[in-house]
Every structure is written in C-alpha cells, then in structure tokens.
Amino acid sequence: MHQEQHLQSSDFITDVVIGMADGLTVPFALAAGISSAVSSNSIVVTAGIAEIIAGAIAMGLGGYLAGKTEWDHYYAELKREYYEVEHMAEQEKKEIRAIFAGYGISEDTQHRIADELAMDKDKWVSFMMQYELGLQEPNPARARTSAITIGLSYIVGGLIPLSPYFFTTVPTDGFKISAVVTLICLFVFGYFKSKATGQPLLAGALKVMCIGAVAAAAAYLVARWLS
Amino acid sequence: MHQEQHLQSSDFITDVVIGMADGLTVPFALAAGISSAVSSNSIVVTAGIAEIIAGAIAMGLGGYLAGKTEWDHYYAELKREYYEVEHMAEQEKKEIRAIFAGYGISEDTQHRIADELAMDKDKWVSFMMQYELGLQEPNPARARTSAITIGLSYIVGGLIPLSPYFFTTVPTDGFKISAVVTLICLFVFGYFKSKATGQPLLAGALKVMCIGAVAAAAAYLVARWLS
Numbered sequence: 006m007h008q009e010q011h012l013q014s015s016d017f018i019t020d021v022v023i024g025m026a027d028g029l030t031v032p033f034a035l036a037a038g039i040s041s042a043v044s045s046n047s048i049v050v051t052a053g054i055a056e057i058i059a060g061a062i063a064m065g066l067g068g069y070l071a072g073k074t075e076w077d078h079y080y081a082e083l084k085r086e087y088y089e090v091e092h093m094a095e096q097e098k099k100e101i102r103a104i105f106a107g108y109g110i111s112e113d114t115q116h117r118i119a120d121e122l123a124m125d126k127d128k129w130v131s132f133m134m135q136y137e138l139g140l141q142e143p144n145p146a147r148a149r150t151s152a153i154t155i156g157l158s159y160i161v162g163g164l165i166p167l168s169p170y171f172f173t174t175v176p177t178d179g180f181k182i183s184a185v186v187t188l189i190c191l192f193v194f195g196y197f198k199s200k201a202t203g204q205p206l207l208a209g210a211l212k213v214m215c216i217g218a219v220a221a222a223a224a225y226l227v228a229r230w231l232s
Numbered sequence: 233m234h235q236e237q238h239l240q241s242s243d244f245i246t247d248v249v250i251g252m253a254d255g256l257t258v259p260f261a262l263a264a265g266i267s268s269a270v271s272s273n274s275i276v277v278t279a280g281i282a283e284i285i286a287g288a289i290a291m292g293l294g295g296y297l298a299g300k301t302e303w304d305h306y307y308a309e310l311k312r313e314y315y316e317v318e319h320m321a322e323q324e325k326k327e328i329r330a331i332f333a334g335y336g337i338s339e340d341t342q343h344r345i346a347d348e349l350a351m352d353k354d355k356w357v358s359f360m361m362q363y364e365l366g367l368q369e370p371n372p373a374r375a376r377t378s379a380i381t382i383g384l385s386y387i388v389g390g391l392i393p394l395s396p397y398f399f400t401t402v403p404t405d406g407f408k409i410s411a412v413v414t415l416i417c418l419f420v421f422g423y424f425k426s427k428a429t430g431q432p433l434l435a436g437a438l439k440v441m442c443i444g445a446v447a448a449a450a451a452y453l454v455a456r457w458l459s
Contacts, residue, residue, distance in 0.1 A: 030290045031283070035262075038282025039275075048270060051458050052279045055265025055451040056258070062447040063257045070439050074431060081430075105345075108355045114344045121337050128335045136363055203308075204301060212297055220289040224282040231278050 016147065020154035022198045024064065028162020029194065030217045032056050033187045036166055038224030040176035040183075042232035049170045049179060057163035065156025072148020079134075079143055086130045086138075090123075098123060100137060165190055184221070191217045243374065247381035249425045251291060255389020256421065257444045259283050260414045263393055265451030267403035267410075269459035276397045276406060284390035292383025299375020306361075306370055313357045313365070325350060327364060392417055411448070418444045 036053045043049065090097050101122060102115040110118075122129045134140050169182035191214040199209025263280045270276065317324055328349060329342040337345075349356045361367050396409035418441040426436025 026294070027290060030294075031286050034286030034290070035279065035283050038286065039279050042278045042282075043275060047459070048266075048275060048279075051269045051455050052262065052266050054458060055269075055455045056262050056283060058454050059258050059261030059265065059447045059451040062450055063254060063261070063443060066443045066446065067253065067257075070443070077431065108349060108359050109352050110345065110348050114341065114348055117341045118332075118337065118345065121341055122335060125336050132335050139366065139368075141366075204304065216290060216293045216297070219293065220286045223289055224286040227285050228278050228282045231281060232274070 016151070017154060020151050021158045022194075024061075024155040024158025025162035025194060026198070026213065026216075027060065027064065028057070028159035029165060029187060029191055030220055031060060032163040033166030033183065033217055034220035034224040036170060036183060037180055037221040038228035040170070040180040041225045041229040043176060046170045046174060046176055046179055049176050050167065053163070053167040053170065057160055057167070060163065061156040061159040064159055065152045068155050069148055069152030072143065072145070072151060075143045076145055076148065079140055082138060082140060083130065083134060086133050087126075090126060090130055090133070094123065097129075097133065100133075104136065180225075187221075188214055188218060243378070244381060247378050248385045249421075251288075251382040251385025252389035252421060253425070253440065254287065254291065255284070255386035256392060256414060256418055257447055258287060259390040260393030260410065260444055261447035261451040263397060263410060264407055264448040265455035267397075267407040268452045268456040270403060273397045273401060273403055273406055276403050277394065280390070280394040280397065284387055284394070287390065288383040288386040291386050292379045295382050296375055296379030299370065299372070299378060302370045303372055303375065306367055309365055309367060310357065310361060313360050314353075317353060317357055317360070321350065324356075324360065327360075331363065407452075414448075415441055415445060 032053050035056050036049050039049045039052050098119040101119040102112075105115045105118060106112075122132055134142075166183045166187040169186060170176070170179035173179040173182065192210045195210035195213025196206055198204075198213060199206045259280050262283050263276050266276045266279050325346040328346040329339075332342045332345060333339075349359055361369075393410045393414040396413060397403070397406035400406040400409065419437045422437035422440025423433055425431075425440060426433045
C-alpha cells in the first residue's frame with residue numbers, strides 16, 4: 006500500500022514538476038536559439054511569450070482531454086465487464102482461475118476464489134477491472150485540476166528564462182544571464198523533483214539540468230547556422 | 233486480457249501520436265504568434281526551427297530519462313518486496329488476506345491463497361508487485377525506442393506548420409497557408425489517434441484540431457498585442 010499512498014500525495018507536485026520542467030526547458034532553449042540569430046531583444050521576448058502561451062495551452066488542454074479520455078475509457082470497459090459477467094460468467098470465472106494458476110495456486114483454491122467472487126456482482130466486476138485489466142477509477146475533478154496546474158506551472162517556469170531579456174538591450178547579454186539563472190533553477194528544480202520521486206538527489210538534479218543545456222545548445226547552434 | 237493486447241500493439245502508435253500532436257500544435261501556434269509581430273519570414277523560420285529542435289530534445293530526452301526512472305523505481309521496489317517477504321512474511325500474508333477480504337472472499341479461502349502463494353517466493357513477490365503495488369516490469373529497450381520515436385515525430389510534425397513560411401515572402405501569407413494545412417493535418421491526425429485509442433472518431437478529431445486552433449489564436453493575439 007506504500008506505493009498507492011506515495012502516488013496520491015504527490016499528484017500535485019508531479020503536475021507542477023511536469024509543467025515547470027518543460028516550462029523552464031523549452032522557452033529557455035528557444036530564447037537561446039533566437040538570441041543567436043537576431044539583434045533585438047523584443048523579438049526574443051515576443052517569440053518567448055508566444056511559445057509560453059502556446060505550450061501552456063497545448064499541455065494544459067492536452068492534459069485535460071487526456072484525463073477525459075481516460076474517464077471515457079474506464080466507463081466503456083466497466084460496461085463491457087458488467088456485460089461479460091452477466092452473459093459469459095463461466096468464461097470470466099475461467100479467466101480468474103487462469104490468473105491464479107499462473108501464481109501456482111492449487112486448482113481447488115482457484116475454484117473457491119472464482120465461486121466466492123461471483124457471489125457479489127459489483128465486487129466481481131471491481132476485481133476484474135483492477136486485477137484483470139489493471140484499471141482504477143479515474144477522478145474527473147483531478148483531470149481539471151491537473152490541467153490547470155500543469156498549464157500555470159509551464160507559464161511560471163517559462164517566465165524565468167525569459168525575464169533576463171526584459172532587462173537587457175542586446176540579445177547576447179540576455180542569453181548569458183538567462184543561461185546562468187535557468188541552469189541554476191533547473192538544478193534546484195531537479196533536486197526537488199528527485200526528492201518528490203525518491204530518486205538519487207544529485208544525479209536527478211544533474212539530469213534535469215543537462216536536458217535544458219543540451220536543448221539550448223542545439224537550438225543555439227542550429228539557429229546561428231541558419232542565420 | 234483484451235486491454236493488455238491493445239496497449240502492447242499501440243505503444244509505437246502512441247509515441248508517434250504524442251510526438252506529432254505536440255509537434256503540430258506548438259510550432260504552429262508559435263509561428264502564428266511571431267507572424268503577427270514581425271515583417272520577415274526568416275525570423276519565423278529561425279524561431280520555428282529552434283523550437284522544433286528544443287522541443288524534440290526536451291520530449292525525447294525527457295521521455296528517455298522518465299523510462300530509466302521507471303526502471304530504477306521498479307527494481308528498488310522489487311528489492312524491497314523480496315526483503316519484506318523474507319523478513320516480514322506474516323505481515324505480507326496479512327496484506328494479501330486484506331486484499332481479498334475487500335472482495336468478500338471468506339476467511340478460510342483468504343488463508344489458503346496467502347499460504348499457497350507463500351510456497352514459491354518468486355511467484356509470491358511477482359504477485360505482490362503486480363497486485364499490491366500495481367507495477368509491471370518495464371522494458372529498457374522500449375524507453376530508448378520510445379524516446380527516439382517521440383523526438384522524431386515531433387520534428388516531422390513541427391515541419392508541417394513551418395513549411396509554408398519557407399515558400400512565401402510575407403509572414404501573413406505564410407500564416408494563412410500554415411493555418412489551413414495544419415488544421416487539416418490536426419483533424420486527420422486526430423481521426424487516426426481516436427481510431428488507435430478506440431474513441432469516437434469525429435469528436436476526437438475535432439478535439440485535437442481545437443487544441444491547435446486555440447493555442448495558435450492565443451499566441452497570435454498576445455504577440456500582436458505585445459508588438
């Protein structure tokens with residue numbers, strides 16, 4: 006049960022982490038790329054803001070619709086499972102026995118489990134949903150909260166690498182400050198992400214920082230080569 | 233077993249869908265936003281390419297590292313479960329009985345299940361991993377393939393909304409063609425996505441198209457207002 010508990014408490018943190026990870030990374034790399042190709046900070050800022058808006062909506066709305074799809078899928082499977090339990094009871098019992106046969110449970114006990122489960126239709130279906138199909142009832146309020154959290158975290162994360170371009174006049178100056186600030190933030194953020202997910206702290210922090218650095222370096226070089 | 237089969241066959245399609253969905257959406261919206269604020273197509277193209285590179289690396293590398301993290305987490309939990317089965321056997325048996333008590337299984341049968349499972353330590357641990365923790369053994373080759381598939385799909389998807397800006401001279405012309413081409417692609421792509429995931433086809437296609445349209449409209453308006 007440790008796992009279940011763990012996942013529930015970190016739903017919100019997971020969403021913030023997902024949103025901020027991409028929010029820090031992609032606008033940082035995009036701004037770095039453009040800064041190597043243009044001479045005006047206002048273009049970097051305009052492109053950066055456009056990216057943050059587009060990314061936040063794509064992630065937030067995408068996340069919301071993915072949650073709704075999961076919900077639809079769960080109820081379609083639930084309906085089907087009720088149908089199967091009513092109309093193909095013997096087949097369903099056989100499937101239960103097969104699951105337990107795979108774990109070395111004796112035939113006698115397999116039959117007991119199947120027969121006892123079959124006595125309560127709701128519990129039977131709930132067992133099949135969880136253990137045959139591996140599906141848990143999704144929470145629709147959670148899908149909405151999740152979408153808003155991810156979208157807002159993307160915006161907050163994205164404004165960090167972009168802000169140095171507000172306060173400088175030359176894109177290359179903005180880039181230098183942005184790189185230092187963002188790489189530090191990615192490291193700190195990677196540290197807390199690793200803490201929340203129970204990973205080695207230093208390795209996790211370095212990983213997150215490296216994704217941002219590699220993406221920014223690649224965007225910078227390609228944009229420079231193009232221009 | 234239908235569900236398992238379904239998921240396996242669509243791993244590759246799911247990755248292409250994830251990569252192309254974002255690849256079509258975000259660069260489309262970004263290019264639309266910038267096109268409303270600048271007078272040269274070359275800036276739209278440079279920013280678009282920088283975004284595609286940054287996004288592909290962030291998604292691909294991010295996906296790869298997420299896969300590796302899942303793998304580490306699985307083996308940490310596996311080690312812990314072996315420890316618990318060896319050193320806290322009675323507690324683990326109690327947990328098994330509690331699972332089945334929740335489904336209305338008689339006490340006698342609960343004991344039989346727990347005792348029979350406990351006879352083979354490997355099967356016992358494998359049962360606990362799957363049914364207590366809901367964890368399945370991840371596939372490391374899959375994490376690598378998945379990362380490459382998502383990254384490449386993002387690039388392919390992203391070049392579609394960007395290509396009209398290669399062949400036009402004024403950003404607003406590029407934008408008009410890009411909007412028509414991309415919205416059609418998003419619709420077609422949403423159709424196949426819905427087919428792959430068993431969703432209503434028309435509603436699914438419209439959903440995917442709307443995310444792109446909303447993101448592009450918001451980026452367009454904000455960039456125009458900024459400039």
